[in-house]
Amino acid sequence: MTERSGVEVRLENLVRRYGTVTALDGLSLTLAPGELVALLGPSGCGKTTALRLLAGLEEANDGRVVIGGKDVTGLPANRRNIGMVFQAYSLFPHMVAWENVAFGLQMRHVGVDERKKRALDMLELVGLGRFANRYASQMSGGQQQRVALARALAIQPQVLLLDEPLSALDAKVRSRLRDEIRRVQLEVGITTLFVTHDQEEALAIADRVGVMQAGKLEQLGPPTLVYSRPATPFVADFVGLTNRMEGTVRRGAVEIRGASIPLVHPDVPDGPAIALVRPEAVALASDGDMQEGPLVGTVIAVAFLGAVSRVTVDLGDTTVLVQVPTSAASQHPAGTRVRLELRPDPVLIQREEAVPAAS
Amino acid sequence: MAVAARSIQRTRWIKLQVFRYVVFLLAAIFFLVPLGAMVEFSTRANDGSRTLDYWKAIPSYPDLTGAIAASLQLAVITSIVMLVLLVPTMVWVRLKLPRLTRIIEFMSLLPLTIPAIVLVVGLFPMYIWLNNNLSDSILTLSLAYVVLVLPYCYRAIDAGLGAIDVKTLTEAARSLGASWFTVMWRVIVPNISNAILNATLLSVALVLGEYTIANNLLYNNLQVELVHLARDNAGVSIAVAVAALLFAFALLVVLAFVGGRPRRVHDEPATALAGPLAASQT
Numbered sequence: 161m162t163e164r165s166g167v168e169v170r171l172e173n174l175v176r177r178y179g180t181v182t183a184l185d186g187l188s189l190t191l192a193p194g195e196l197v198a199l200l201g202p203s204g205c206g207k208t209t210a211l212r213l214l215a216g217l218e219e220a221n222d223g224r225v226v227i228g229g230k231d232v233t234g235l236p237a238n239r240r241n242i243g244m245v246f247q248a249y250s251l252f253p254h255m256v257a258w259e260n261v262a263f264g265l266q267m268r269h270v271g272v273d274e275r276k277k278r279a280l281d282m283l284e285l286v287g288l289g290r291f292a293n294r295y296a297s298q299m300s301g302g303q304q305q306r307v308a309l310a311r312a313l314a315i316q317p318q319v320l321l322l323d324e325p326l327s328a329l330d331a332k333v334r335s336r337l338r339d340e341i342r343r344v345q346l347e348v349g350i351t352t353l354f355v356t357h358d359q360e361e362a363l364a365i366a367d368r369v370g371v372m373q374a375g376k377l378e379q380l381g382p383p384t385l386v387y388s389r390p391a392t393p394f395v396a397d398f399v400g401l402t403n404r405m406e407g408t409v410r411r412g413a414v415e416i417r418g419a420s421i422p423l424v425h426p427d428v429p430d431g432p433a434i435a436l437v438r439p440e441a442v443a444l445a446s447d448g449d450m451q452e453g454p455l456v457g458t459v460i461a462v463a464f465l466g467a468v469s470r471v472t473v474d475l476g477d478t479t480v481l482v483q484v485p486t487s488a489a490s491q492h493p494a495g496t497r498v499r500l501e502l503r504p505d506p507v508l509i510q511r512e513e514a515v516p517a518a519s
Numbered sequence: 520m521a522v523a524a525r526s527i528q529r530t531r532w533i534k535l536q537v538f539r540y541v542v543f544l545l546a547a548i549f550f551l552v553p554l555g556a557m558v559e560f561s562t563r564a565n566d567g568s569r570t571l572d573y574w575k576a577i578p579s580y581p582d583l584t585g586a587i588a589a590s591l592q593l594a595v596i597t598s599i600v601m602l603v604l605l606v607p608t609m610v611w612v613r614l615k616l617p618r619l620t621r622i623i624e625f626m627s628l629l630p631l632t633i634p635a636i637v638l639v640v641g642l643f644p645m646y647i648w649l650n651n652n653l654s655d656s657i658l659t660l661s662l663a664y665v666v667l668v669l670p671y672c673y674r675a676i677d678a679g680l681g682a683i684d685v686k687t688l689t690e691a692a693r694s695l696g697a698s699w700f701t702v703m704w705r706v707i708v709p710n711i712s713n714a715i716l717n718a719t720l721l722s723v724a725l726v727l728g729e730y731t732i733a734n735n736l737l738y739n740n741l742q743v744e745l746v747h748l749a750r751d752n753a754g755v756s757i758a759v760a761v762a763a764l765l766f767a768f769a770l771l772v773v774l775a776f777v778g779g780r781p782r783r784v785h786d787e788p789a790t791a792l793a794g795p796l797a798a799s800q801t
Contacts, residue, residue: 217690237693248684250691254709263705267696308691315695 166194166351167228167318169214174223176209176375183209185375186223191319196345196352197380198366200359202398206375207355211321214353216240227318238267243312243350247324249304251296257283257307258292264315282310285344302333309341313348320345320352326361338365359399363387371395389424393510396436401470403437403480404510414509417454417475419502423509433509437502439470439483444492445499455500459492473498554764561758573754574762583759586744589657593740594726596661598719601672604665606715609676610707613685627673630666635731638663646736657738667732668725672718679714683707724767 169191176184184206191197199207212218214225216237225233232240243264251260258279265275283289286306296304305325312320322341326334342365345352356362362369363383370380371394379391390396407416412426414435421435457475469489471482480500492498564570578584605627612619630638642663649659685707692706708715730742739747741763749756 215690215694217693237690238696238698240694241696242694244691244694246687246691248687250684250687252688252692252706252710253683263692263697264695267701311691311695321694 166349168193168226169228169319169351169353170224170226171210171214172224172226174210174213174225175221176206176213176218177221182375184213184220187372187375187377188223189370189377189380191351191353192367193351194349195367196342196354196365197368197370198354198356198362199370199372200356200362200399201372203357205372207357207372208323209375210372211323211353211355214319215242215244215321241315241317242319242321243315243317244321244323245305245308245312245325247327249296249301249328250308251304251311253296256293256295257288257299260296260307261311261314264311268315278314279310282314283307285313285347286310286340300333301329302337305329305337306340309344313344313350317350320348320350322352322354322356324356327356327358334361341365363399369399371398373398389506390436390508393436393508396508401439401481401483403439403442405435405437405478405480407433407435407509409433409509414507416502419455421502421504422506424506425508428509431511433511436508436510437480438505438507439481441503441505441507442480442482443501443503444471444482444484444488445501451497453499455502456497457500459494459496459498461494462489462492464489471498473500475500554761557757557761557764561754561761563754573752573758576752576755577759577762580748580755582739583744583748583755586739586741587759589739590727590741592658593661593664594723596658597664597668597726598722600661600665601668601722602715602718605669605672605676605718606708606711607703609673609680610685610689610703613680614689624673624677628670631670635667636735638666639732639735642732642736657733657740660733660736660738660740663732663736664722664726664729667729668722671721671725675718675721676711676714679711679717680707682714683710720770723770727763727767 171187171189174184174187175182183204187206187210189197189210199210201207209218213220216225216232216235216239220233223233224231227240227242251257252263255263258276261279261282262270262275265278270278280289280292283292286309288303288306288310291299291303291307294303296307299307305328308325325341326337329337338361341354354362354366363386366383368380369383369386371378371386373394379386379395381389381391386395387399390399396402405416407414407421409415409423409428409430409432411430412428413420413422414433415421416435416437421437455475457473457480459471460474460479461472463470463472464486467486468483469486471484471489471492473480473482482500561573562569562571564572608623612623646659646663649655649662653659688706688710689702692702697705727741729740730746733740734743734746741759745756745759748759
C-alpha cells in the first residue's frame with residue numbers, strides 16, 4: 161500500500177446559485193489526505209459546480225473551502241495550488257507536450273533546466289516520455305489527457321481535480337486511462353476529487369463515491385456500500401440497474417410474489433410498497449414448476465454482456481431484469497418459460513404508486 | 520467499370536483545374552493591368568523613353584514624405600490601440616459576459632453601416648475640442664481610425680477566438696498559476712496570432728488608404744497628399760500610389776509567411792510506448 165501524503169480537503173456547506181437556480185444546496189464533503197473521492201450524478205446535479213468551486217474557477221454564494229486546514233474560499237484559482245484535468249482537451253495548442261507540462265512550473269519561477277527535467281519526468285510517469293516534443297494536434301485524445309494529467313501533477317498540487325477527463329474517449333481507452341489515473345494517483349498520494357456521470361468509472365477507482373442529486377449529496381461511502389446498501393431510492397435507481405417490484409412490508413421484510421426479502425432499513429411501517437431489487441439478486445430457477453406461479457414468466461430478451469448476460473422476463477403484469485452467468489442464460493433463449501428466485505439480499509423500498517416496468 | 524469511373528473522375532479533375540486557372544488568370548488581369556499601367560505611366564518620360572525620375576523625385580517633396588511618415592505612424596498606432604482594446608474585451612466577453620456578445624458585435628459592426636462622411640460630421644466637434652485643448656497632431660486621427668477599422672478587425676479576431684476553446688484554455692492556465700495578463704499574453708494571443716495578423720493587416724491597409732476623414736478634418740495623410748500631388752505632378756503621385764500598393768502587397772506576403780510558418784520538426788517517431796503503458800498507447 162502506498163503511503164499517502166495528501167492533505168485534507170473540506171467543502172463546508174457550499175451554496176451556489178445561478179439566478180433562481182440553486183446548483184449547489186449546502187454541500188458538505190470531506191476528503192481524507194490521499195483519498196480519491198468520485199462525485200457521481202446525473203447532468204445538472206451540481207457535481208461539476210462543486211469541483212469548480214474547489215478549483216476557484218467559480219465563487220460560492222455561501223460556505224467555505226478548506227484545503228490542508230487553510231481557508232481558500234476567497235483565493236483566486238491561480239493561487240490555490242490545485243491541479244486540474246478538464247473534460248475538454250485543454251493542452252495549449254502552441255506548445256509541445258513538455259512545454260505544456262512545464263507551464264505551471266514556469267508560473268512558479270522554476271528555472272528552465274529544472275522545469276524541463278521535471279516535465280520530462282512527469283511525462284515518463286504517464287508513459288509519454290517519447291512524445292515530449294509533440295503538439296496536441298499530433299497526439300490522440302487519450303495521449304492528450306495523459307499529458308494534461310502530467311501537467312496537473314507537475315506543479316505538485318495539494319489537490320487533484322478531474323472533471324470528467326475520460327468522457328471524450330472511446331470505451332477501451334477510457335478503461336485503460338481510468339486505471340492509469342488511479343495508479344498515478346496512488347503513486348503520488350494526492351487527494352483527488354473525480355467528477356463523472358459514469359457510475360462504472362466512479363465505482364471502479366474511487367475510495368469513496370458521492371452520489372449527488374439536485375445540488376445535494378444523497379450518499380457518500382465506499383463503492384461496494386453505495387452499490388449494495390443504497391441510502392435512498394434515487395441512489396438505488398442511479399447506481400446500477402434496479403427492478404421496481406410491488407410488495408407488502410410486514411415486520412421488517414417485504415413480501416414480493418410469495419418471497420420474503422429483508423429490508424435495508426427494517427424499521428418501516430407495514431403496508432404496500434415498491435421494492436428496489438438488483439438484477440443480480442434475481443436468479444433463474446433450474447427446477448420446479450415452470451408453468452404456474454407468481455414468479456413464473458416468459459423470457460422476452462437476452463442481452464449478452466460478456467461473462468454475464470441480462471435476461472428480461474415478462475411476468476404478465478411486470479417485467480423483471482435478471483443478471484446471470486452467460487452459461488445459465490444460454491439455456492433460456494427468448495420464448496422459454498422460467499421461474500425466478502429472489503435472493504434474500506436486503507432491499508430498499510419506496511412508498512409510491514406501483515411502477516410496472518423495470519428500470 | 521473501375522477504369523471508366525477513374526477516367527470520368529480524371530476528366531472532371533482536369534476541367535476543374537482548367538476552370539481554376541481561367542478564373543485565376545482573369546482575376547490576375549483585372550488587378551495587374553491597372554497596376555502595370557500605373558508602373559508604365561510612372562516610368563515614362565515626356566519623350567516616351569523609360570525613366571525613374573518620378574520615383575527618384577519622391578523624397579524631394581517634404582509634404583509627401585511627411586504624409587507617408589504620418590500615415591505609417593497612424594497605421595501602427597491604430598493597430599496597437601485596436602488590438603489592446605479589442606482582444607482583451609472580446610476574450611472577457613466570451614469568458615464572463617457571453618450574454619453581451621450580440622451587443623458587442625452590433626456595436627463593433629456599426630461603423631460599417633455609417634458612411635465615412637457622416638462619421639466626419641459626428642467627429643468634427645470632437646476634433647475641434649481636441650485641437651483646442653489637447654493636441655492638433657495628425658496622430659489624433661488614430662482615434663477616428665480605431666472606430667473605422669473596428670468592424671473588420673472584430674470579424675478577424677472573432678474568427679480566431681472561435682477556433683480555440685478560450686474558456687478551457689484560460690481555466691487550465693489559471694489553475695496552473697497564471698495571472699490574467701499571462702493568460703492573455705502566453706496562452707490566448709499565441710493561439711490567435713493569425714487572426715491578430717489579419718486584423719493588423721486590415722487595419723494597416725485601411726489606414727493607408729483612408730482619405731475622407733483625414734481630408735474633411737483638414738489633416739494631410741498619404742492619400743490626401745497624393746490627391747494634392749496629382750494636381751501638381753501626376754507622375755510622382757502615381758509612383759507613390761504604386762509604392763503604397765507594393766507596400767500592402769509586401770505586407771500580405773509577410774503575413775502569408777508568418778501565418779503559414781511550419782511548426783518545428785520533431786525527431787521522435789510515432790513508435791509504440793515502452794514501459795507499463797506499452798499496451799495502452801491511447
